[in-house]
Amino acid sequence: MSGWAADVAAPEPLNDAAFAALMAPLEPFEPEPLIACAVSGGADSLALLYLASRWAKARSGRVIALTVDHGLRPEAAAEARQVAAYAAALGAGHRTLLWRDPPQSGPVQAAARRARLTLMQQACREAGCLHLLLAHHRDDQIETLLLRLAKGSDLDGLAGMAPQRRGAGLRLLRPLLTVDKESLKATLRDAGLAWCEDPSNDDLRHERVRMRRLVPATTVAPERWQAAAETFARLRGWADARCAAWMGEYLALHPGGCASLPVEDFEALPHPLALRVLRHVVQAVGGRPYPPRSAVLRRALGRLRERPKGLTLAGCRLIRRPAQWLVVREAAGVESLKLAPGETCVWDRRYQIQLDQAAGAGCDPEAFYLGALGAANRSGLQPPAGEAWCEAVPGAARAALPALRYLEAVVAVPHLNLYQPGFSPGFLRISACPPQAAARSDFTLSGRVGILQAAGFGCS
Incomplete structure (x- = not known):
């Protein structure tokens, strides 16, 4: 097939023992791991499939290869079929995932990465799989470090890609971060497997490709770059552990997805730790997939230490109270979406919400939708008989609470225990989602309980 080729001589291949040693720090796995x-079909991901299949088979487990066809190249469908054939030969399962609406302009590679991860996360959930292996290797890590250095990233960026990351019931695992690409090619040659060369990897329109060309010109040995990333990663781990400990003692979490920080204790934090606390809290409360940029966080922290009455940041409002900063979701940015009886949805990345099938009895099933409570008229809402409405949610946080509407009228605000007559508690079930903020950092992996994870903020 055109585009599939072997390469020239390379370093020693990875054997089963070497790969098992790379997987060991990523434990635990199930006794018979799924x-x-x-797998794109490139050398790095195909080598990962080969090694992972042998690793899983030795443990009576199995592997599912996931290939995303972005629809950007005519060869992609044939390459996906070739990966499926390789997977079958290795005793692994395979699925091809289609990206239906690729952008026609803009940063296509970044959009493709986001779409790829979303599609694979969904496939893992459908398969009941808890672990997704990614084939990022040492060369990728060096490129990432240099890209982030060029953009003025802080500690999180300079620490590079983490070996593991948790989020939405799935672990993203990168066992090859210390392995160079040539060793992966050698592994494939040793196994008698060819691979696909994606022409986009040589397209100088892409920023990462341009950086890749610059790496040899730095005259710094790859081992030095790798050691620098590992040093930054250790520093990040230490900072996240300190951050988690401080949040466990001082961060107050309130019903309805808001939080408060004691002003004096927050201002006493060293500047780097204060930045991290602010980053975690606003990302979780704001339901954003990524935290604010470092420069934005630094400006916001500088303003907070001037003690203004409030400010907005990353979908949140920070409101000054006598001794606290109250952090609430900004209602103006909250999405509205339809929810039919019997359906379950993730709303605002913070809550999983299910509307009971019985809610459709006598109602138009197309007339329900979820949105922020905002300034809606609540005069017709009341708590169930013999109960009181919930006053635990701070007033400033109520506008961003999930509210179910029917024919434009609010019929249920479960966080406030308020319902229209005829809509009883229980027909709308709300649960907090896994925390996006905790998933994006290492502090839940440092041996401590993730504070935001316990609170259940955020969802990917």
Whole structure:
């Protein structure tokens, strides 16, 4: 097939023992592990599939290879079929995932990465798989470090890609971060497997490709770059552990997805730790997939230490109270979406919400939708008989609470225990989602309980 080729001589291949040593720090796995593996057909991901299949088979487990066809190249469908054939030969399962609406302009590679991860996360959930292996290797890590250095990233960026990351019931695992690409090619040659060369990897329109060309010109040995990333990663781990400990003692979490920080204790934090606390809290409360940029956080922290009455940041409002900063979701940015009886949805990345099938009895099933409570008229709402409405949610946080509407009228605000007559508690079930903020950092992996994870803020 055109585009599939072997390469020239390379370093020693990885054997089963070497790969098992790379997987050991990523434990635990089930006794008979089910592992998903992202496989494009390139040398690095195909080598990962080969090694992971042998690793899983030795443990009576199995691997599912996931290939995303972005629809950007005519060869992609044939390459996906070739990966499926390789997977079958290795005793692994395979699925091809289609990206239906690729953008026609803009940063296509970044959009493709986001779409790829979303599609694979969904496939893992459908398969009941808890672990997704990604084939990022040492060369990728060096490129990432240099890209982030060029953009003025802080500690999180300079620490590079983490070996593991948790989020939405799935672990993203990168066992090859200390392995160079040539060793992966050698592994494939040793196994008699060819791979696909994606022409976009040489397209200088892409920023990462341009950085890749610059790496040899730095005259710094790859081992030095790798050591720098590992040093930054250790520093990040220490900072996240300190951050988690401080949040466990001082961060107050309130019903309705808001939080408060004691002003004096927050201002006493060293500047780097204060930045991290602010980053975690606003990302979780704001339901954003990524935290604010470092420069934005630094400006916001500088303003907070001037003690203004309030400010907005990353979908949140920070409101000054006598001794606290109250952090609430900004209602103006909250999405509205339809929810039919019997359906379950993730709303605002913070809550999983299910509307009971019985809610459709005598109602138009197309007339229900979820949105922020905002300034809606609540005069017709009341708590169930013999109960009181919930006053625990601070007033400033109520506008961003999930409210169910029917024919434009608010019929239920479960966080406030308020319902229209005829809509009883229980027909609308709300649960907090896994925390996006905790998933994006290492502090839940440092041996401590993730504070935001316990609170259940955020969802990917």
